[in-house]
Amino acid sequence: MTCQMPLDTPPQVIYASASIHGQQRRRDSYVLHDLWAIHLYLSSTQFSVQGQTYQLQPGDVSLTPAGQRSTYEWDKPCELLGSHFRSPKHTSGNGLKMSVVTLVKDDLGRWRDQMEAIIAAPSSPKSSAILWTLLWDLRDRATRKSPTVDPILQRAMAWIELNLNESFRIEELTDVTEISHAYLGRLFRKHHQMTIVAYVQARRAQRARHLLEHTTQPAKAIASQVGMPDLQRLNKLLHQAYGHGPRWFR
Numbered sequence: 001m002t003c004q005m006p007l008d009t010p011p012q013v014i015y016a017s018a019s020i021h022g023q024q025r026r027r028d029s030y031v032l033h034d035l036w037a038i039h040l041y042l043s044s045t046q047f048s049v050q051g052q053t054y055q056l057q058p059g060d061v062s063l064t065p066a067g068q069r070s071t072y073e074w075d076k077p078c079e080l081l082g083s084h085f086r087s088p089k090h091t092s093g094n095g096l097k098m099s100v101v102t103l104v105k106d107d108l109g110r111w112r113d114q115m116e117a118i119i120a121a122p123s124s125p126k127s128s129a130i131l132w133t134l135l136w137d138l139r140d141r142a143t144r145k146s147p148t149v150d151p152i153l154q155r156a157m158a159w160i161e162l163n164l165n166e167s168f169r170i171e172e173l174t175d176v177t178e179i180s181h182a183y184l185g186r187l188f189r190k191h192h193q194m195t196i197v198a199y200v201q202a203r204r205a206q207r208a209r210h211l212l213e214h215t216t217q218p219a220k221a222i223a224s225q226v227g228m229p230d231l232q233r234l235n236k237l238l239h240q241a242y243g244h245g246p247r248w249f250r
Contacts, residue, residue: 001052002142003065004095007135009088011036013127016083016119021045022074029071032084037064038131039082040104040115042162046073049100059105059158063098063138081115083122085131098135099142105158107137109203112161113210120214152177153187156196164204165225170196205241208234212249219246 014035021028022045039062047054048071049064056062064070066087072078104111114134118127159176173196174181181196188196204226211222223234235245242248 001050001100002097003050003063003100005036005063005065005098005135006088006095007132007139010125010128010132011088011135012086013118013123013131014084014086016081016115016122016127018079018081018116018119020077020079021072022077026074027072028074029069031069032064032066034066034086035084036066036087037070037082037084038062038134039064039080040111041078041080042112043076043078043080045075045078047071047101048073052100054101056101058162059103059108061102061104061111061138063100063102063135081112081119083115083118083127083131085128096139097142098138102138102141104137104141106154108158108161109206113207116210117214150187150191152179152184153191156184156187160200160203164200164207164227167227167229170200201237202241204228205237208238208246209242209249212246222246 041056041060041062042058044055044057047056047062049062049068054060054062111134114130118130121127156173156177159173163172170181174184177184185196188194188199192199194202208222208226208228211217211225212219215222217225219234220231223229223231226234226237228234228237231246238245238249
């Protein structure tokens with residue numbers, strides 16, 4: 001299912017948050033009368049809008065037009081990053097065709113970082129600019145005829161993003177993708193020009209840097225969120241990636 005949105009000028013972010021739903025009740029249903037909503041799902045749930053029901057998985061993004069009822073069925077707690085925003089008025093034509101639900105697993109790390117950046121600076125020109133970029137990404141995906149990333153690599157990258165807060169072995173990743181370590185390693189070298197281990201470490205460092213720059217969380221807490229057992233390991237990771245320790249980013 002699709003909807004239409006003007007993208008010739010930036011949207012206006014009104015509200016943004018990271019939240020966990022489904023802890024107190026199993027069903028939510030509401031209407032945002034004059035605001036659109038965008039959500040990045042980090043857990044699975046059931047979502048209904050415009051008479052269509054979707055079984056959402058981690059890495060899905062939903063885009064709900066203003067005035068449309070959204071209904072969620074929570075089988076278990078669902079973590080998501082979301083924003084309510086005001087879309088600019090149509091200034092030419094009828095707007096651009098957008099998908100109501102889009103899979104972004106192939107770029108989940110960037111999407112998560114950008115949504116967290118919107119949450120860190122809500123109702124600001126910066127947050128509107130970031131959201132504008134993400135909306136154009138959704139538009140590009142709606143018009144893209146074929147994926148540019150191997151589906152197996154997409155699955156591996158998505159699994160890594162969802163498990164960066166854990167200390168895991170590469171064998172666990174190959175079990176998930178159901179292919180050999182050697183073949184998966186070739187995919188990473190071809191697409192990212194680095195080994196699987198180097199990619200994982202790079203993503204840990206990027207996420208740690210983002211949290212250091214955009215949140216007030218203690219460095220020790222951030223270490224645990226990126227799979228580092230202690231502050232010393234986080235310091236070593238950041239020095240290897242950027243030449244600086246945690247304090248330099250604050």
